[in-house]
Amino acid sequence: MNDVIIIGGSFAGLAAALQLGRARRKVIVLDTSQPRNRFAGHSHGLLGHDHKPPLAILAAARQQLAHYPTVRLVNARAEKISGVIDDFSVVTDDHDSLRARRVILSYGVVDQMPDVPGFAESWGTSIVPCPYCDGFEAAGQHWGLVWSGPQSHNQVRLFLDWTDRLTVFADGHDIAPDIQADLAHRNIPVVDGRIVEIAHHQGHIATVNLDTGPTVAVDILFAHPRNKPSANLHESLGLATMGTPTGVVLKVDERRQTSTPGIYAAGDLTTPILPSVTQASSQGAMAGIFAQQSMLA
Numbered sequence: 001m002n003d004v005i006i007i008g009g010s011f012a013g014l015a016a017a018l019q020l021g022r023a024r025r026k027v028i029v030l031d032t033s034q035p036r037n038r039f040a041g042h043s044h045g046l047l048g049h050d051h052k053p054p055l056a057i058l059a060a061a062r063q064q065l066a067h068y069p070t071v072r073l074v075n076a077r078a079e080k081i082s083g084v085i086d087d088f089s090v091v092t093d094d095h096d097s098l099r100a101r102r103v104i105l106s107y108g109v110v111d112q113m114p115d116v117p118g119f120a121e122s123w124g125t126s127i128v129p130c131p132y133c134d135g136f137e138a139a140g141q142h143w144g145l146v147w148s149g150p151q152s153h154n155q156v157r158l159f160l161d162w163t164d165r166l167t168v169f170a171d172g173h174d175i176a177p178d179i180q181a182d183l184a185h186r187n188i189p190v191v192d193g194r195i196v197e198i199a200h201h202q203g204h205i206a207t208v209n210l211d212t213g214p215t216v217a218v219d220i221l222f223a224h225p226r227n228k229p230s231a232n233l234h235e236s237l238g239l240a241t242m243g244t245p246t247g248v249v250l251k252v253d254e255r256r257q258t259s260t261p262g263i264y265a266a267g268d269l270t271t272p273i274l275p276s277v278t279q280a281s282s283q284g285a286m287a288g289i290f291a292q293q294s295m296l297a
């Protein structure tokens with residue numbers, strides 16, 4: 001019997017494995033190698049690893065974990081979970097059936113690309129979600145923001161710390177009159193119409209093209225497409241979730257336990273705002289520690 005099966009071996013899952021391995025617990029990490037930021041050339045904001053390629057950070061973490069004899073990293077997809085605390089069973093796409101006393105869910109979320117030519121091709125290069133991740137490198141340039149709802153108003157105020165050249169793309173949203181007035185007061189142009197194409201050169205945006213005719217040149221576009229959990233294991237387990245402006249996340253308590261005893265969760269799968277590598281790593285480490293402490297004799 002394993003102590004813990006971790007489902008998703010990226011920033012959150014590997015951080016959990018590190019704590020558990022150091023506590024000499026027997027751990028299996030299942031992973032399908034599709035971290036959310038794999039489209040980005042560089043990862044920013046993680047102390048000690050700023051501006052490194054995300055896949056290089058993960059490769060270094062896996063190399064370090066190889067020194068811990070009780071940690072096993074397995075390249076497989078978890079397809080089914082059953083059981084109760086102290087005796088969970090996880091079936092993989094290799095038809096392996098693994099058992100463990102605890103489970104940590106860290107399988108992240110998938111961003112759903114809109115059906116706009118050029119959008120997916122530019123995602124991670126010049127269309128990005130977060131100014132803390134990519135704002136510094138584009139400071140002072142012409143930014144675009146794709147409106148996704150009232151929460152976008154806060155983004156406008158936030159972005160002004162990086163640039164005063166901002167254009168809002170309404171993209172079919174009705175922006176409330178008081179918000180329109182505030183944008184006008186700040187001299188921020190709002191472009192109506194739906195985005196129908198991103199014209200780009202190898203992911204670097206040239207123009208944002210609208211169904212109303214105009215094309216608008218920007219240097220970088222911030223967008224928040226809807227996302228969904230990368231697997232539906234939490235649904236089959238009936239775990240409690242909560243809605244966010246762009247999707248759903250799992251509910252966890254202060255010890256990172258989900259609504260089912262013995263199942264813990266960490267990373268983007270549980271993070272309603274400002275998901276990041278730092279948050280995922282920190283939450284993963286805590287999930288590992290709390291899972292370990294829940295098994296003390």
Ligand SMILES: Cc1cc2nc3c(=O)[nH]c(=O)nc-3n(C[C@H](O)[C@H](O)[C@H](O)COP(=O)(O)OP(=O)(O)OC[C@H]3O[C@@H](n4cnc5c(N)ncnc54)[C@H](O)[C@@H]3O)c2cc1C
Nearest residue numbers: 008010011012033034036037044078108133267268276277
């Ligand atoms: C374009 C872009 C750029 C970003 N840039 C930055 C940045 O510069 N700095 C920053 O801090 N954050 C950045 N982020 C956010 C960052 O990517 C996430 O916060 C981080 O990856 C979350 O880590 P995680 O471990 O929760 O999930 P993920 O990194 O998404 O990893 C989930 C893992 O689970 C695996 N998996 C999924 N389903 C299963 C299954 N059924 N069985 C087994 N394995 C499974 C996946 O293959 C994947 O390896 C960026 C995000 C995007 C989209």
